[in-house]
Amino acid sequence: QEFVTVLVRDPRTQKEDSWHSYIDYEIFIHTNSMCFTRKTSCVRRRFREFVWLRQRLQSNAVLIQLPELPSKTPFFNMNNPHHVNHRRQGLQEFLEKILQDTLLLSDSRLHLFLQTQLSPEDMEACVSGQTKYSVADAIHKFASLNRRFPIEDEERKKGKNDADSDSESSSSGLRPSDDSISCGCKASPASEES
Numbered sequence: 001q002e003f004v005t006v007l008v009r010d011p012r013t014q015k016e017d018s019w020h021s022y023i024d025y026e027i028f029i030h031t032n033s034m035c036f037t038r039k040t041s042c043v044r045r046r047f048r049e050f051v052w053l054r055q056r057l058q059s060n061a062v063l064i065q066l067p068e069l070p071s072k073t074p075f076f077n078m079n080n081p082h083h084v085n086h087r088r089q090g091l092q093e094f095l096e097k098i099l100q101d102t103l104l105l106s107d108s109r110l111h112l113f114l115q116t117q118l119s120p121e122d123m124e125a126c127v128s129g130q131t132k133y134s135v136a137d138a139i140h141k142f143a144s145l146n147r148r149f150p151i152e153d154e155e156r157k158k159g160k161n162d163a164d165s166d167s168e169s170s171s172s173g174l175r176p177s178d179d180s181i182s183c184g185c186k187a188s189p190a191s192e193e194s
Contacts, residue, residue: 004031004099006114008092011084012044022046023078025088027095029114035105037139041115047072050091052120053113057104064104067097108135116142 010026024046050069058066070090077083098104112123116138125131
């Protein structure tokens with residue numbers, strides 16, 4: 001029996017600049033589904049990236065009625081734990097519903113969103129073949145930067161006794177950034193749009 005467990009948790013305030021802050025959320029995936037390149041992953045995403053994902057999924061699956069995101073209210077207060085938790089729950093419910101639809105699971109953007117820290121622009125470029133790396137390369141590269149899951153690392157080492165599989169060159173076009181480092185992830189390639 002295939003399963004996909006998704007948790008949206010650990011909201012954190014990130015400073016964008018001296019005047020602006022935002023909250024991002026850890027997305028943890030654990031699955032045995034054949035649809036996923038990695039069986040465990042952990043990334044951080046902000047609300048506007050969820051909005052981007054929903055728009056892209058909707059444009060690619062016109063006949064599917066996608067679940068709604070929690071409403072973006074002008075009265076949202078990032079210092080109010082109730083507001084933050086309500087949004088976190090809404091984001092988790094959104095992803096749980098999305099991950100139940102086999103058609104949506106075939107969208108590469110969804111996998112890049114859940115299993116890499118690429119920005120929306122970089123995800124679009126990757127999906128449209130404008131990068132030196134494929135979707136699977138991006139996911140594997142991010143996983144090699146993310147050492148949170150030693151069990152999966154051990155399983156991979158047993159399956160491949162090739163030490164070179166982890167030492168991909170930086171010329172792949174995937175770049176780590178210091179934008180948000182968390183959820184056990186050593187680096188997070190992401191450049192936030194305004």
